[in-house]
Amino acid sequence: MSQSILIDGIEVPFKSNQTIMDAALAANIYIPHLCHNPCIKPHGSCKLCTVEVNGHTTSSCTTKAEDGQKVINNSEKLNKARLTITQMLFIEGNHLCPTCEKTGNCTLQAVAYHLGMLDGHFPQFYPKREVDASHPSIMLDRDRCILCELCVRASREFDKKDVFAIAGRGDNAHLIVNSPSGKLRDSDIEQNDLAAHICPVGAILIKERGYEIPIGCRTFDLRSVTEIDLGDVKLSEKSSHHE
């Protein structure tokens, strides 16, 4: 017997073990998300995917779909909260979109556009964060890290390497590299690893590639974030980097 949930009044079927996010993505319904990627186990840290299920708020990427659930996704209240979260992500890091190689390909930027973000609202933190360009082909610019842990999980689950981890708490939380020197150079990450391509922002980038894709031809110039199944994008990006 087929099971289904209602997302904003639309009946959405699901298979057992699927989360609300899985079901929504399969049905082409966009729930804003940053720390979720279909090819990696969900983690539930960014809270952008928060929905109301039968009156309670929960992360849709970690909540199992259950027959008959009534899910509210695209409401003014939820989108307002998501906007605030996004603004906080911007001001907690150093995101200089106009000069960032990831501009137009950045999911954080795309989500911000989607939610109608016009400013940072909160005062900037201007944190001091380290750039690690020690690896011959991969660069880590912590200024842009939003601590989504996608690279941590991709390295562990997919690449079977465990290159990254998050250390510290609260304001002090930061991405570290599991190598004797703490530098990428001394880790076993390689250019073709998923971890080198999964970052939704411009924190992990392939070196020496700057602006090869013109403005107007970048991922989110061509399709809005709502049209894009994140998994497809990331995997196709990865395969295009394999050539």
Place this chain on the structure above:
Amino acid sequence: MEKETKNSNLRRVAIDPVTRVEGHGKITLLLDENNRVQEARLHIVEFRGFEKFIQGRPYWEVPFFVQRLCGICPVSHHLAAAKAIDQIVGVEQLTPTAEKLRRLLHFGQVLQSHALHFFHLSSPDLLFGFGSNLAHRNIIGVIEDYPDLALKGVKLRKYGQQIIKAISGKRIHGTAAIAGGMNKALAAEERNELLADINEVLVWSQDAVTLNEKIHVTHAENHNFAAIGSHFLSMVDDQGALELYHGGLRAKSVTGETIFDQFDYRGYQKIIREEVRPWSYMKFPFLTELGKEKGWYRVGPLARVNSCDYISTPLAEEARQRFKAFADGGFVQDTLAYHWARMIEVLHCAESIHDLLNDPDIYGTDLTVKSDEKRSEGIGVIEAPRGTLFHHYIVNDEGLIEKANLIVSTTSNNQAMNESVRAVADAYIDGHEITEGLLNHLEIAVRAYDPCLSCATHALGKMPLKIELVDASGQQVDRLFKHSDGTIER
């Protein structure tokens, strides 16, 4: 706010573009015992912060970062940096298409910047006269009294922006040049759209030259305004022709002798030094050979049109010959002739754009060159609208910028602007009082060189300006303040 102070780091705060443009221009006039203006000090908040800011950033980001230096000529910084980065990735020669696209982009940029400089910012002073009603002496006044002219100015600028957009994706701060080439070919329809308007642009550019020539030649009082004699520094091509994108450096002395010629700009540190003076954020470059006192020079349209042997495009060359004839074949040193020279360059840009759009290479698709050789240093020089622009980068093994040195056109003209301001102040000062008339005249002198200082994001041509007068004993004897809305306060 607490957070900001706790964690703030100078790197980021220092270049906040708002602080750069929101500050008031400030001029200090120093009197000698006889109450003559002995020295003028134009205080400019400079770009040094940017050199710090870029440290530690990867070299491949640099051409995009540096565009944020200037809202009027971002493309010049973009291209100067790209030329430096080409060297870092070991590329000596671009593909013909990439080189021509860069040139086309640059001509578009110079055209739009020059049009803005003259039509929007300076034409009101020149058309209505320096002493005319301030309320009317602005672009709105020009639109009212000379609607046809104002419209041409607006359209010329728009055409330049259209080129920039076609090549870089955006009218301002796009992406175009990448290490070793360009990132996008010019589509046939983009080229055709540009071709459709080029003949009109050529006519407007000729009109602009005629107008400026007439204004300058017929207004004898303009000839000596802010006049100084200076050496000139500019780039020329290997035949000695006017060159805006790539060539050798040429310096000519005030008396017309060659100081150096066809100098490979990668050795610029041998021929130019920069002096630091305690009262100014901005350095004072000088020609090494002539020393600190005598080695200051001017850059920009006046320097370029004076120093080149000829201009490669016929209409601009005719205009140049009339320009030279005005000074009987010698150098035109009149500061206000900057505008005349500027319009000759506009015409040269229009003619060059016409030629490039008709060159089959321009819609080629072979855009980049790769090389395995990496270098740790790159120096890119270009003739930006306001003059020679130097970008110098040193990169570490990891590809991060270790050191950057920029000499922007305004810096090169620093001493010259002070000299011009001094000349104007000395001619127009009346006793111990700074009059509104004096303030206006000082502003016009600065504007001949550089609109960046006189407007940037401010309402066009409305530079908030503070003038102070200091007597021989170091005492401030008067001051005047003009707000950006034009109101005056003492």
